[in-house]
Amino acid sequence: MLCQNCQQREATIHLTKIVNGQGMQMHLCQECAPKVQGFNFNLYPCMVTDFLQALFGINSLEQSGQPSSTSGQEKCPGCGRTFIQIQQAGKMGCSQCYEKFESQIEILLRQIHGGGVHVGKVPFRCAASIRNRQELGQLRNKLQELIQKEEFEEAAQVRDQIRDLEKTAGGEDE
DSSP states (O other): OBOTTTSSSBOOEEEEEEETTEEEEEEEOTTTGGGOTTOOOOOOOOOHHHHHHHHTTOOOGGGGTOOGGGSSOOBOTTTOOBHHHHHHHTSOSSTHHHHHTHHHHHHHHHHHHSSSSOOOOOOGGGHHHHHHHHHHHHHHHHHHHHHHTTOHHHHHHHHHHHHHHHHHHHHHHO
16 A cells, blocks of 8 residues: 555555544555644654553663662673563573573562462352352461460351351352
């Protein structure tokens, strides 16, 4: 498809502008796109990893609290990559990178994922039985702690809770 503006070069940018419910499409080449009126934007080549780093506010390790001496100078003994190169590429160079840059990777993952522990998801149809199992495990741990502290009255109450929960859980499994 040719550029709608110059009619000479291949259109590599395809824009849709919607105003008052009316859509207008433009097919432009790399040179004409910045010149077109009504489409106010800046076109800069951008890699997906750069976009994601900007989105999550991960520009450099200095921002994440790491000393500047380790921010990108140390190299992986296996592949020779620095952490800055790994961060820019969005992937490790080899298996030794995980060990070499473990603390920096953990900070990076916490920023991206919001935590360091995978909690996963529970299928809706299994949610009740999984919750019951988790609650049973917590109650059993609490029971053991109470027995060790010799708080037997409270331990008896927890034991009764466990029995009640096992009865209801047993009815669900059948």
